[in-house]
Amino acid sequence: MVDDEGVKVMGFKSAFVLALLLLATTMSGCLGGGSDSSDLPGEDDPFNVPTWDIADWWLYTFSTPTFSDDTTRLVVAEDDAEGDTAYMLAISNQVEARRHAVLNHNPFLGRITHDNLSAFENGEPQPVFQFPFQKGDGWTFSLFGLDWTANVLEVHIETNGVTRNRIAVITASADDGSSLAYIFDESAGFLRTLIWTDPSGVEQLTIQLATFGAGHEGEVWFIRAGDIFDKEWDNNGAPNGEIEDSFFVSGHPSAGDYDEMIYWLVGEMGGGQSSGSLTLRDHADLTPIFEEWTAGDKTSELGQAPYPSGEYTLTGTQTGDSYIHLIVAGGISFSWTL
Incomplete structure (x- = not known):
């Protein structure tokens, strides 16, 4: 009750x-639309x-x-x-x-x-x-x-x-x-x-x-995506910090190989000596992501990289008030022309 x-x-x-x-x-x-019918x-x-x-x-x-x-x-x-x-x-x-x-x-x-x-x-x-x-x-x-x-x-x-x-x-x-x-x-x-x-x-x-x-x-797109990696690093004013991480990329769990990897990268640096960097390397030592930030930088970036499956490594540095967020997804693209 x-x-x-x-x-x-x-x-x-x-x-x-x-x-x-x-x-x-x-x-x-x-918005427009609606009906002029009295039988609505x-x-x-x-x-x-x-x-x-x-x-x-x-x-x-x-x-x-x-x-x-x-x-x-x-x-x-x-x-x-x-x-x-x-x-x-x-x-x-x-x-x-x-x-x-x-x-x-x-x-x-x-x-x-x-x-x-x-x-x-x-x-x-x-x-x-x-x-x-x-x-x-x-x-x-x-x-x-x-x-x-x-x-x-x-x-x-x-x-x-x-x-x-x-x-x-x-x-x-x-x-x-x-x-x-x-x-x-x-x-x-x-x-x-x-x-x-x-x-x-x-x-x-x-x-x-x-x-x-x-x-x-015109052309329209749908990308069937699969989550690969999502992590935040918040130095929060601490002394120098190091970033070391890795992830493995295979295919979509039900739809086969991805066409590409898509990433969203955010960097927000405070004042003073705050700074940050992040590098993503694949198993062939190629670097689809290399980013550096200095004090006061606040950026967000959408990007994509070719899709060779395998292991990827992340390295980076953080000083002072430094926040970095990386999201990675695999994508299979479909398009239509209407």
């Missing part, structure tokens, strides 16, 4: 999540799964506390993947496709199922949505390495006097205290907003729709 105080807390949380999501959608009038379903009617066409697209901004914001256009590249049961969502820029592959912060890439617009995690479709759904419905899924219990909290009808559109506000909770709050936009046929908050209240990921459309033309 939940006492009166518990009811107040849960009510406050629901109101806060709703206010937060509605604030995030104050620019919704700029009402708040109590179910949301049915939309049908996507090749070259449909959505422009999203992704925000995390660790990496700088990036704005990316997701494009439907195929509609008959997984034995004609899924779409393939790709990215309209190859550099952004590499960034999303190595940072691995966007679950809505690659295969998206026809039946529920389910994203894949660890090879299994995860129903972030479960169509048809309506206010009060609930379901479970896994995402970001967590198991979630979702509930359709609210349904709203938006109108600008000419067109009308429905949105569904969905919340989900995990056993560790993490929360998800997200909006399905019926006009866009996809996600409008998603906010993932960890147990300490830090927003680990925010996804915000800017606009959407149909008929994208």
